[in-house]
Amino acid sequence: MAKIDTSDIPSLRRSRFWPFGIALTGAAVVLAAASLAAPVDDKASIGKFEPGEEFPGGTATTRQSRDHVNAFSHFSNGIGFEGEARFKLGNAIFRKEWVSSPASTKASDGLGPLYNARGCQSCHLKDGRGHPPAANWPDDDAISMFLRLSVSPSTDQERQLLKERRVNVIAEPTYGGQLQDIAIKGHAAEGHMKITYEDVPVPFADGTSVTLRKPSYEITDLAYGPLQPDVMTSPRIAPPMIGLGLLEAIPEEVIRANADPDDANGDGISGRAQEVWSLRDRDVRLGRFGWKGGTPSVAQQSAEAFAGDMGLSTSLVPKSSGDCTAAQAVCLDAPNGNSPKPSDPEVGDQLFDLLVFYSQNLAVPGRPNASEPLVLEGKVKFHELGCAACHIPSFTTGEVSGQPHLSGHRIWPYTDLLLHDMGEGLADGRPEGLASGQEWRTPPLWGIGATEVVSGHTNFLHDGRARNVEEAILWHGGEAQAARDAYTQLSKDQRDALLAFVNSL
Numbered sequence: 001m002a003k004i005d006t007s008d009i010p011s012l013r014r015s016r017f018w019p020f021g022i023a024l025t026g027a028a029v030v031l032a033a034a035s036l037a038a039p040v041d042d043k044a045s046i047g048k049f050e051p052g053e054e055f056p057g058g059t060a061t062t063r064q065s066r067d068h069v070n071a072f073s074h075f076s077n078g079i080g081f082e083g084e085a086r087f088k089l090g091n092a093i094f095r096k097e098w099v100s101s102p103a104s105t106k107a108s109d110g111l112g113p114l115y116n117a118r119g120c121q122s123c124h125l126k127d128g129r130g131h132p133p134a135a136n137w138p139d140d141d142a143i144s145m146f147l148r149l150s151v152s153p154s155t156d157q158e159r160q161l162l163k164e165r166r167v168n169v170i171a172e173p174t175y176g177g178q179l180q181d182i183a184i185k186g187h188a189a190e191g192h193m194k195i196t197y198e199d200v201p202v203p204f205a206d207g208t209s210v211t212l213r214k215p216s217y218e219i220t221d222l223a224y225g226p227l228q229p230d231v232m233t234s235p236r237i238a239p240p241m242i243g244l245g246l247l248e249a250i251p252e253e254v255i256r257a258n259a260d261p262d263d264a265n266g267d268g269i270s271g272r273a274q275e276v277w278s279l280r281d282r283d284v285r286l287g288r289f290g291w292k293g294g295t296p297s298v299a300q301q302s303a304e305a306f307a308g309d310m311g312l313s314t315s316l317v318p319k320s321s322g323d324c325t326a327a328q329a330v331c332l333d334a335p336n337g338n339s340p341k342p343s344d345p346e347v348g349d350q351l352f353d354l355l356v357f358y359s360q361n362l363a364v365p366g367r368p369n370a371s372e373p374l375v376l377e378g379k380v381k382f383h384e385l386g387c388a389a390c391h392i393p394s395f396t397t398g399e400v401s402g403q404p405h406l407s408g409h410r411i412w413p414y415t416d417l418l419l420h421d422m423g424e425g426l427a428d429g430r431p432e433g434l435a436s437g438q439e440w441r442t443p444p445l446w447g448i449g450a451t452e453v454v455s456g457h458t459n460f461l462h463d464g465r466a467r468n469v470e471e472a473i474l475w476h477g478g479e480a481q482a483a484r485d486a487y488t489q490l491s492k493d494q495r496d497a498l499l500a501f502v503n504s505l
Contacts, residue, residue: 278297
């Protein structure tokens with residue numbers, strides 16, 4: 001697909017009432033149809049059902065029911081017989097539980113020594129969303145949630161690495177980039193995360209109210225000495241796996257065209273593109289995956305999860321000891337699952353490629369009630385409040401090599417994949433790449449209404465603090481403060497309509 005040069009198009013601007021976040025002014029501008037769908041420019045059109053909305057993943061949308069625990073586990077429609085076979089093999093790797101070395105199962109050893117989970121499925125249960133520990137912590141596990149760790153740069157070399165985007169953060173010198181709360185036999189887990197909540201009441205204009213829960217985090221049982229005094233932490237739950245290959249297929253220049261870092265049009269929305277180092281390309285690329293857009297591709301996201309979450313090496317991230325640091329000599333010296341050949345990591349290339357293909361092809365479920373009157377009424381409110389300025393409804397994918405079923409069709413993810421300041425309430429105070437301590441990447445909304453069926457809960461946001469969609473809305477601040485405040489002024493019927501729309505996605 002031909003690259004679209006937007007450098008000389010100063011009139012690309014946001015409009016909160018246009019679902020694709022683009023207004024074209026001045027001279028006529030033509031964007032390739034394969035890159036961006038035409039915007040809708042009036043409220044009457046926004047309130048109507050648009051053809052294709054019932055298939056958020058375009059032609060790749062699964063035709064299986066979304067009202068089933070396996071709603072997120074189906075393969076892309078149109079994948080073909082060979083693709084289906086690859087998908088099923090990848091699913092077996094995703095579900096595999098790894099064991100420590102040495103072991104008789106050479107294709108499954110190498111776990112840890114320090115880790116957060118034994119397999120991908122452990123965090124992304126049923127390919128869905130993770131959750132924080134329940135109120136009876138520590139009796140309830142925290143396996144689908146962990147703490148990121150980092151410190152401020154202290155040397156010129158570290159500052160240069162950050163400047164060149166070679167790294168997103170400087171890892172905590174003793175405990176690394178995340179807290180591993182499980183260890184193989186003979187080793188001590190790094191520590192444990194403890195969460196406490198404070199009630200925060202939020203009133204509505206109609207006299208009713210909602211109580212939010214504000215989390216506080218503590219690290220206990222540290223096994224390898226104290227943390228560095230300036231350590232920064234960030235809690236993260238595992239996001240759902242659906243539609244990743246489609247998000248990866250959105251042309252980079254189209255995502256960048258929606259950025260407005262200086263808020264040139266004065267609408268209060270100033271999305272910024274994340275910039276990260278691509279391990280495969282050996283260059284800076286757009287970051288589009290992770291809660292702060294910390295990785296550029298499904299492959300790199302997978303490789304870094306193998307290393308950080310399970311202590312498993314891949315060709316892309318050849319760390320046989322995972323996130324172990326120089327201060328954890330016992331961890332570094334432990335047996336690992338690498339074969340004698342340096343080119344043969346614990347997760348071999350064939351297994352890794354199948355896992356990536358699987359992750360790219362977990363299909364988005366359909367929207368059977370997309371045309372219902374209450375849903376369409378809520379759709380209007382969604383646009384009127386300005387939600388679509390960040391949660392851009394629709395894009396058209398570019399060409400995906402070897403995967404025509406993901407290529408060149410309209411999808412409805414409801415995200416711009418950009419960084420936005422979400423205010424102090426959601427701030428983790430931990431920069432990552434270009435993202436500040438208050439910025440987060442806009443998460444896709446597709447499939448959100450199926451979360452309870454698939455995952456057994458409705459915990460949302462990066463740390464699962466919101467117990468439903470309404471609480472997630474009320475935690476919005478910063479660039480979304482105006483939309484959040486407008487939501488509190490709606491009548492109950494209007495709020496119910498907006499929630500019906502979001503839960504239909």
